Each structure stands twice: as structure tokens, then as C-alpha cells.
Amino acid sequence: MEEGHYIRYSGWNSIAGRAGGTHLTIVLPWWPVHIPDGFLSAPVWLGLDLMAPPAVVLVARRAQREFEGARAPLLGVMGAFVFAAQMVNFPVGIGTSGHLLGGALLAITLGPAAACVVMTAILAIQAFVFQDGGILALGANTWNMAVVGVLAGYLPYRFWGGGKWRRVAVFSAAAISVMAAAVMALAELLASGIAMPRSIVGVSVALFVISAVLEGAITVAVVEGIERLSPRLIRPAAPERSWALTGLGVAAVVLASCGVLVASTNPDGIWRLAGQLGIAARATSLIRAPLADYHAGWLGASWAAKAAAGLAGLVLAGGVCLALGAAAGRKRGR
Amino acid sequence: MKILAVLAWLVAIGTSPRITPLLAACYFALLVGVTILARLPVGAVLLRAAGVLPFSATFAVISIAAGDAARAEALIAKSYLSASAVLILAGTTPLPKLLRGLESLGVPRFFTLVVQFLYRYLFTISEQAQHMRMAALARGSQSRRGRRASPRFRAASGAVATLFARSQARAESIHGAMLARGFTGRMEPLAAPSPRAADALFLAVGVLAAAALRFLPGAVR
Numbered sequence: 113m114e115e116g117h118y119i120r121y122s123g124w125n126s127i128a129g130r131a132g133g134t135h136l137t138i139v140l141p142w143w144p145v146h147i148p149d150g151f152l153s154a155p156v157w158l159g160l161d162l163m164a165p166p167a168v169v170l171v172a173r174r175a176q177r178e179f180e181g182a183r184a185p186l187l188g189v190m191g192a193f194v195f196a197a198q199m200v201n202f203p204v205g206i207g208t209s210g211h212l213l214g215g216a217l218l219a220i221t222l223g224p225a226a227a228c229v230v231m232t233a234i235l236a237i238q239a240f241v242f243q244d245g246g247i248l249a250l251g252a253n254t255w256n257m258a259v260v261g262v263l264a265g266y267l268p269y270r271f272w273g274g275g276k277w278r279r280v281a282v283f284s285a286a287a288i289s290v291m292a293a294a295v296m297a298l299a300e301l302l303a304s305g306i307a308m309p310r311s312i313v314g315v316s317v318a319l320f321v322i323s324a325v326l327e328g329a330i331t332v333a334v335v336e337g338i339e340r341l342s343p344r345l346i347r348p349a350a351p352e353r354s355w356a357l358t359g360l361g362v363a364a365v366v367l368a369s370c371g372v373l374v375a376s377t378n379p380d381g382i383w384r385l386a387g388q389l390g391i392a393a394r395a396t397s398l399i400r401a402p403l404a405d406y407h408a409g410w411l412g413a414s415w416a417a418k419a420a421a422g423l424a425g426l427v428l429a430g431g432v433c434l435a436l437g438a439a440a441g442r443k444r445g446r
Numbered sequence: 447m448k449i450l451a452v453l454a455w456l457v458a459i460g461t462s463p464r465i466t467p468l469l470a471a472c473y474f475a476l477l478v479g480v481t482i483l484a485r486l487p488v489g490a491v492l493l494r495a496a497g498v499l500p501f502s503a504t505f506a507v508i509s510i511a512a513g514d515a516a517r518a519e520a521l522i523a524k525s526y527l528s529a530s531a532v533l534i535l536a537g538t539t540p541l542p543k544l545l546r547g548l549e550s551l552g553v554p555r556f557f558t559l560v561v562q563f564l565y566r567y568l569f570t571i572s573e574q575a576q577h578m579r580m581a582a583l584a585r586g587s588q589s590r591r592g593r594r595a596s597p598r599f600r601a602a603s604g605a606v607a608t609l610f611a612r613s614q615a616r617a618e619s620i621h622g623a624m625l626a627r628g629f630t631g632r633m634e635p636l637a638a639p640s641p642r643a644a645d646a647l648f649l650a651v652g653v654l655a656a657a658a659l660r661f662l663p664g665a666v667r
Contacts, residue, residue, distance in 0.1 A: 151525065184556060185624055188563020189617035193610060195568055196575040200609075202602045212606065221610070233560045240544065241536055241565070243529045330603060337607025 146238060146245025146253050147297055156304045161251030167259045171228040190222060191230045191237075202330050212330045213323075215257055215293070216265030216286035220335060224266040231258035256296045265289030279332055286331035287324035294320040541565050567620075571613055578605050 194214040202211065218227035235253050238244040245253045265285045272281040298316060536544070545558040582601065 183621075184559035185563045185620045186614075186617040187560045188565075189567050189571070189613055189620060191560065191564035192567040192571040193613035195564075196571045197606045197609060199572070199575065200579075200602055200606055202599055217610075229557065229560060230564075233557065233564050236557075236561055237564055237568070240532065241541070243532050243536070246525075246528055247532055248528075329599075330606075333600060333603030334606045334610070337604045338610055341607055341611045 146235070147249045147256075147300065151246075151249065151301060151304060156300050157248050157252055160255050160300070161248065164251040164254040164259065167255060168228055168232055171259060171263065172225045187222075187226055187230050187233065190218065190226070191233050194218065194230065194234055195237075197334075202326070212334070213257075213261075213290055213327055215261040216269075216282075216289040216327065217331050217334060219262045219266035219289070220269050220282065220285065220331075221338065224262050227262045227266070228258050231262055252297075252300050256293045256300075260296050261289045261293035264292040279336075282332050282335050283328035285328075287328035290324040290327045291320055294323070567616075571609070571616075574612065575605075575609055578609065 194217075197212050197214060197217075200212065215227065215231055218230055222230065232254050235245060235250060235258060239247055239250050239253070265288070268285040268288060269281050272278075272284075295317070298313070298320075302313075542562065545553075545562060549555055549558050582605065
């Protein structure tokens with residue numbers, strides 16, 4: 113049973129690495145997370161299982177044409193790197209330390225297509241080999257972290273990473289990536305009917321914000337370290353920033369996050385706002401349709417779901433715009 | 447084949463509306479039986495599957511606090527049973543075979559290749575990271591109780607950046623080596639997996655058991 117022995121050894125390592133000496137980790141049991149099986153209700157995991165593969169294929173194909181089989185080793189090794197990097201302790205004082213999640217780092221350095229595939233591979237290994245995240249829930253986890261997380265980690269950098277706002281762009285890319293993934297996970301849990309009193313949801317969101325800030329700081333530090341070593345960053349960001357895009361992006365993020373924050377005080381206002389976001393999401397992309405339908409079915413605690421869908425919808429819409437822009441640019445360039 | 451059986455199992459568990467303790471015990475007993483059949487150490491399996499419990503327990507507590515006790519026990523039971531099933535699958539199937547099974551279910555081959563390479567180099571790069579940590583410790587950076595976090599933070603980020611650069615360099619050289627050995631992007635399996643009668647039997651038994659446990663309680667009531 114060589115195989116089993118190896119699995120046990122590495123699994124322990126991984127668990128020990130994740131719990132590496134921080135009470136922050138214990139306090140954050142549902143930190144941007146791999147959802148295990150048995151948590152999501154059937155429509156949720158089924159819908160996401162159906163949504164995730166086309167989305168992955170879309171993100172992978174769109175941004176990078178030359179995915180011949182020979183590139184597999186590169187992606188595999190970078191996936192192993194993320195695994196190892198996730199075990200590194202980043203002390204942030206007062207006895208706590210954070211860990212890198214890696215989605216944004218991958219997106220910035222390898223590009224969104226490769227990052228998506230690598231994250232999916234990582235999630236698959238975590239689900240099958242380490243039982244970190246369920247198999248049925250793999251679609252949900254993939255959607256959260258490999259699609260939404262990667263896109264949200266890439267777009268801010270792509271648009272605002274050139275020039276003197278580079279650090280801010282990298283930071284916000286990483287932070288938004290973590291927030292989006294976490295909020296989506298939270299929304300899926302809520303939509304599956306897991307009862308969570310408002311206070312707990314508030315605490316969760318606060319913890320997500322802390323993780324997001326940590327991820328942002330760590331990613332900025334690592335990106336700068338990589339740049340100093342060797343400027344290997346593929347996809348340099350756009351040289352000129354479009355102010356319209358900046359304004360739109362900021363407004364979108366603010367709107368979507370207000371959906372999460374304000375909800376704890378004023379449910380009625382959120383219904384309207386979420387309705388608008390939901391409708392906007394429905395209008396932008398066909399892929400969003402299943403999720404939008406869920407929100408029609410659930411009343412009650414689905415405000416977070418709608419806000420998350422709004423956020424994810426915006427991310428997707430941004431991705432579509434980016435892809436169209438890239439395609440148009442390529443045509444013009446030739 | 448096994449994947450399908452496990453999937454059926456997981457679906458049955460996942461879609462059961464209510465799990466009474468008796469039902470959970472039945473699932474559990476079956477799982478333990480399979481574990482013994484698979485010649486896996488029962489205690490270790492049960493312990494590993496408990497890794498999912500902290501997460502479930504947190505939500506269970508939340509659910510109980512919110513007044514939904516049935517959901518709490520369902521959460522714990524379902525997640526634990528599902529994790530055990532997947533653990534048995536992982537413990538009995540070497541990864542390449544597992545991936546081939548996934549391929550035959552429709553997963554694109556490129557993707558399983560990436561997963562295989564990931565797995566292959568997982569321990570290599572993890573050990574490299576640990577070497578770097580050892581080296582840093584040997585050079586006097588205390589991992590705990592340092593006076594200021596900032597230099598250690600920068601050291602950690604430098605370590606990750608170095609690991610990144612080394613991983614990428616390693617990946618390039620691996621890529622070159624494989625190309626030099628004639629790698630065209632497909633790894634042909636040595637022996638084509640042919641479904642044997644025993645596999646079909648296992649699948650049938652697994653699916654039947656899962657279906658029975660899923661639907662019988664509803665019918666009996």
C-alpha cells in the first residue's frame with residue numbers, strides 16, 4: 113500500500129501546515145473554503161456542477177489558445193507550487209499568521225486561463241486525495257475559487273496594474289478574489305437552507321474581509337519579490353487606464369458589497385437592490401441564468417446569495433468585456 | 447467503476463432528506479464493511495474522515511443555535527459519511543487509475559495530465575519548501591516570538607517568491623526533458639483498463655445498497 117502510505121503522510125503534512133500555529137486558523141473554520149459534501153442542497157450542487165465545467169472551459173480557452181498537451185507539466189508544477197506556498201506561514205503580528213490562497217497570484221503571473229486550470233486541478237486533488245472539499249460539491253468549489261476567484265483576481269490587475277497604481281491593483285485583485293470566492297461560498301450555503309443568524313453572517317463576512325486583506329498584503333509582497341528576482345509576469349497590465357472602466361469597476365464593487373453590508377440592517381432596501389443586481393446579472397450572461405432562477409425560488413435569507421450573484425455576475429461580465437476587448441484589439445493589431 | 451459507485455453513494459447520502467441515527471448507523475456499518483474488505487486500517491480511515499468534522503461541527507453548532515437541530519445532525523452525518531466514502535476510494539485506487547477512470551467518464555485528458563503532474567511534483571516541491579524553511583531556521587530566523595512581524599513577513603514572501611521562480615524554472619526544464627523524450631501531450635496507459643465482471647458486480651452492489659438506503663426509509667414510513 114505504498115500509495116496509501118504516501119497519501120497519509122502528505123495529508124497529515126497538509127493539515128498540519130494549514131493549522132500551522134495560528135489561532136486565526138481555528139477562528140476561521142469557514143474561511144474561503146472548500147465546501148464538503150452534505151452541505152449543499154441538491155439544486156445548488158447540481159446546478160453548480162453543471163455550470164462549472166463550461167465556465168472553466170470558457171475561461172481556459174478564451175484567453176489562451178495554445179493549450180497543447182505538452183504544457184501540462186508546467187501547469188502541474190505550478191499547482192504543486194501553490195500547494196507548497198499555501199503552507200508557508202506569514203506572520204502578521206499579535207501571534208497570528210496568514211496563509212496564501214494563491215488564486216490571484218496565479219492569475220497575475222500565469223494569466224487567467226492557466227490559473228483557472230491550475231486551481232481546478234488543485235481543487236480536484238484536494239477533493240480526491242485529501243478529502244478537503246466534497247466530490248459533489250467540486251463544481252461549487254471550482255466555480256467559487258477557480259472561476260470567480262481567478263477572474264476577480266485577474267481583472268483589477270489587468271485594468272489598473274500599469275503605472276503607479278500597480279500595488280493597489282495587485283492588492284485589490286487578491287482581496288477581491290478572496291472576498292468574491294468566500295461570499296459565493298457563503299451564498300451557496302445560505303441558498304442550501306443552512307440557517308445562519310444574521311450575527312453569524314456578519315462575523316463571517318468580517319472574517320472574510322480580514323482574510324482578503326491578508327491575501328492582498330501577501331500577494332503584493334510575493335509579486336514584488338518575483339519581480340525583483342526575474343520579471344516573469346506574463347500579461348503585463350494595460351498601459352493606459354480607462355477612467356470609465358475604473359469608475360464602473362469601483363461603482364460595481366461598492367454596489368455589490370453594499371448588498372452584503374446593508375442587508376444586516378435593512379432587508380427591504382436590499383430586496384430592491386438585489387433585485388436590480390439580480391436582473392442586471394441575468395441580462396449580462398447566459399451562464400448566470402441558473403443562479404438567478406434559484407433566487408426566485410428562495411425567499412428569506414437569499415440576500416447574500418443575490419449580492420454574491422451580482423458580484424459574480426459583474427466579474428463574469430467584466431471577463432466577457434475583457435475577452436471581447438482582447439479579441440478586438442488583436443484584430444486591430446494585425 | 448468504483449467512481450460511479452462512490453458517486454451513487456454520495457448522491458444517496460447527499461439527497462437523503464433526513465438521516466435518523468439508525469440510518470446513519472447503517473451507512474456507517476456498510477462503510478466499515480467495505481473498509482475491511484478493502485484491507486484498509488479501519489481506525490485510520492475513521493480518523494482521517496474526521497478531518498471534515500471541525501467544519502461540520504461549527505455549522506452544526508450554528509444550526510442548533512438557529513433552531514434547526516435536525517439539519518445539524520444531518521450536516522455532521524452527511525459530511526462524515528461522504529468524506530469516508532471518498533477516503534476509501536482514494537485509499538484503494540492509485541491516482542493514475544483514478545484519473546483514467548475519470549477520463550473514461552468524460553474528463554478531458556489535458557486536465558487529468560495536469561493533475562498527474564501536480565501530484566507527481568507535489569511532494570518534491572513541498573520538500574523543497576521545507577528545506578528552505580530549515581535553512582532559514584538554521585540561519586537564525588525564529589519562527590515564533592520574533593520581535594517584529596514585518597521582517598519575518600518579508601522573509602516569508604521572499605521565500606514564496608523564490609519558490610515560485612524555482613518551480614517555474616523546474617517546470618521549464620521538465621517540459622524540455624519531456625519534449626526531448628518525445629512527449630506529445632498524451633500519456634498512454636500501459637494496460638487498457640477493461641471492465642471486468644467483478645467491477646460490474648461491485649458497481650451493481652454499490653448502487654443497489656445506496657438506492658436501498660436512500661429510498662427504503664421513505665417507503666417504510
